[in-house]
Amino acid sequence: MNIELDDKHWDALSKIAKDRHRTNLFKKYEQITIAFLVQHIPACISPNMLTTVGLCGSFITAMSFVLATYVNRYLLLLGLVGFAINWLGDSLDGRLAYYRNTPRKWYGFTLDFSVDWLTIIMITFGFIVYAPGNLKLLGFAFAVMYAWAMITALLRYKLTNKYKIDSGLFGPTEARVIISIVLIFEVMIQHSILYTAGVVCVFLLFINITDFLKLLKQADEKDKFERLNKPE
Secondary structure (H helix, E strand, O other): OOOOOOHHHHHHHHHHOOOOOOOOOOHHHHHHHHHHHHOOOOOOOOHHHHHHHHHHHHHHHHHHHHHHHHOOHHHHHHHHHHHHHHHHHHHHHHHHHHHOOOOOHHHHHHHHHHHHHHHHHHHHHHHHHHOOHHHHHHHHHHHHHHHHHHHHHHHHHHHHOOOOOOEOOEOHHHHHHHHHHHHHHHHHOOOOHHHHHHHHHHHHHHHHHHHHHHHHHHHHHHHHHHHHOOOO
């Protein structure tokens, strides 16, 4: 599917994408959507406000688990709304700053990582409330796997000086979509989340191990390069 973009849209796209190398499955359409949205966000809305919006989305997703536990299972569908709001805030905060030529690279980097970690904590908390018995450990496993992915991103940045948040075709947006599908299945088939959540954790484990081995190889090659080029 070909999408024709006008000059204004291309200009916005070049501004928001210049500092990141994205490889995720939805990259093309996600970037085009973001480029469109940043042009229409009112001037009174700041990147920090959007970060807060994203965090509120994560809170809604976490609360969907709690409400599904104590009120009605169908309230898990609120999690989809939460993920959509989280995507909106998390994807647009830094991109808006770049579009307006007011980026704060290290401030934004620090804030984004901290908020992302708070997001994982909240969603994990919600799942632990919802899951029965020892299956609550799946929530802990998810938090560990996602934290490992965040650490890998930091190490990759240190090693290559390139900030990359995707693992091949899989990135934060794809994670939101997959978890949203898991929630839909749980509403349709109760307790299916206990199996799908396990599959997600195994999938994340595979990705983490693969990325770790690639990063370890890069680190070894960098050590060899530095030894060969070390001044006498």
